[in-house]
Amino acid sequence: MSCFGVFCTCCRVGLSSRGTMRTRSALRETIWYFIVGGILLTCTWATPDSEPLDSSEYLEGEGVWMNSAINDLHHGHPVHNDQFPEDLPLEQNMAVMPGQWEQDSFQPSSVLSNAGRGVVMVDSYRGPGNRDTRSNKELPILLWWSQNLFPHFPGGTERVDCPLSSCMVTKDKRVKLHKRTKSIIFYGTDFRAYEAPLPRLPHQTWALFHEESPMNNYVLSHLPGIRLFNYTATFRRESDYPLTLQWLPTIGYLQNPAVSIAEKNKWRQEGYAAILYMQSHCDVPSDRDRYVKELMKHIQIDSYGQCLKNRQFPSKRLEDTSTATTEDQQFMEFTARYKFHLAMENAICADYMTEKLWRPMHIGAVPIYRGSPSVKDWMPNDNSIIVIDDFETPEELAKFITSLDQDDEEYLKYLEYKKPGEITNKLLLDSxxxxxxxxxxxxxxxYLNGFECFVCDQENARVEAKKKHKKTQGKSSAPVPHIAANNHMGCPIPVPGIGKADALPEDDR
Structure with a gap:
């Protein structure tokens, strides 16, 4: 059986299992994806005849020209084109592959040869460094692989003029074998290895856009998985195009006025708890419910979601799930009366911070946080959140929360960042x-269009560097290979929310 065949068989078996998101099953699935990712990585580095690509092909297929002159990018507005322009004859457009291939499997697309030039519908904005005068038919092509993600409307093909260069972008998979298709962009949540365009063509790079939870695709948290890609846009600050602060609209969002301490204390006197917990996605890799359940033994917590629910909303409108997941004014006013919010991510990974953290800060509640181990790097000052992992036990945390609940002066110190000039974190401000x-x-x-332009400029620079290297017969440096590193995602294996995995009973739920 070929390497590709082995891989597809493994994927279908693995993805057909119906395990829950409990800690044990999450661990098993993580290990399974690790094995599958390793098989895919092996497949992409060899032809079906097991003939390794030569070094020049590897550089072109896997390498990315990293040019320090294009570190600071600015987004360019796209020019809308419904179709690709006329191009070279089909047989000349075929990417040349090493080894022998079945002709039916590699028929070139007709979309590039039969289409018209397209019509410019809006003016194009060129970045100050973009002197690209090429026509559409000369530009490199970027292919968005995921069916449901193409950051342009209404067409399926566009010209984008970016800070330093221009590209054609499309969602039409018929161009996947074209020699001008220089990079394929994947959406991490939708990435399925058995659907990947294998074998990889030696002239193409792969780019990963994955802003969502690491639990959405475990394979990306392991080295064999992340190294499938050359460019990355993830929540990690180490990625090529970081999306770390994607849930924070502005600095001003943090300085929205808080409910007065008098109103919060009145809320407490009416029988409401100091702490709010609201989750309806249970049994996640972070195993947050296990910790909250233990914390509830030591302090009152009002839980409104489907997970550990112990209290009803006062109105049917607030019970509406869609309302509870948006920044509806009535919903925000209700939750703002709580002094503390349990802000616990569904997965634990460096720099993975969502609205669960930023929204309580916006409305003036103090987050009791578990999620990104590096969360303090991004906080407005040194005293704005309470980190669960700073306490050895839930009981210790409960005692600390109780002391703050009874001391208005100490509690309000956690909201100092809302005052003018009190956001002092240079990393946050600069970012x-x-x-x-x-x-x-x-x-x-x-950020979708931003990453698209990042890939466009990188690919144009890589292609030019390769041409120059060839023209000067090696006197000019060849493009430097660039492959994503583990810290572009690199999330750890899930562990229980409290206690050790080997101490859990076999029937643990």
């Missing part, structure tokens, strides 16, 4: 100032 994309901001590009 927000330099961020080229916006969140719910129509005046700024979104």
């Amino acid at each position: 927000m100032q330099k961020r080229e994309w916006g969140v719910n901001d129509m005046s700024a590009p979104n």
Whole structure:
């Protein structure tokens, strides 16, 4: 059986299992993905005849030209084109592959040869360094592989003019074998190895966009999985195009006024707890419910979601799940009366921080947080959240929360960052100032288009460096291979929310 055949068989068996997201099953699934990812990595580095690609092909297929001159990118607005322009004859457009291939499996697409030039529907914005005068038919192509993700509307093919260069982008998979298709962009949550365009062509790079939870695709948290990609945009600050602060719209979002301490104390006198917990996604890799259940033995917690629910919302409107997952004004006003929110991510990974952290800070509640081990690096000051892992036991944490609940002066110190000039974290301030994309901001590009332009500029630089290297007969440096590292995702294996895995009973739920 071929390497590809072995891989597909393994994937179908692994993905058909119906294990839950409990800690034990999450561990088993993680190990399984590790094995599958290793098989895929092996497959992509060899032809079906097991003939290794030569060094020049490897550089072109796996390498990325990392040019220090294009570190600071600014997004360019796309030019809308419905179709690709006329191009070379089909047989000349075929990517040349080593070894022998079945002709039917590698028929070139007709989309590039039969289409018209397309019509420019909006003006193109060129970055200050973009002097690209090439026509559409000369530009490299970027292919968005995921069916449901293409950051352009309404067409399926666009020209994008980026800070330093221009590209054609498309969601039409018929161009996957074209020699001008230089990079394929994958959405991490949708990435399934058995659906990947194998074998990899030696002239193409792979790019990964994955802003969601690491639990959505375990294979990406292991080296064989992440090393399938050349460019990455993830929540990790070490990725090529970091999305770490994707859930924080602006610095001003943190300085929204809090409910007065008098109103919060009145809320407490009416019988409400100091702590709110609201989750309806149970049995996640972080095993948060196990910890909360133990914490409830030592302090009152109002839980409104489906996980550990012990209290009803006061109105049917607030009970609506869709309302409870948005920043609805009535919902926000209700939750803002609580002094503390249990803010616990569904997975534990460095720099993975979501609305569970930022939203309580926005409304003026103090997050009791578990998630990113590096969360303190990003906080507005040194005293704005309570980190669960700073306490040896839930009982110790409960005692600390009780003391703050009874001491208004100490409690309010956790909200000092809401005052003018009190956000002092230089990393946070600098990162927000330099961020080229916006969140719910129509005046700024979104991070999908930003990453697309990042890949476009990198690919154009790589291709030019390769041409120059060939033209100068090696006197000019060849493109330097760049493959994603483990710290572009690198999330640890899930562990129990409290206690040790080997101490859990076999029937643990």
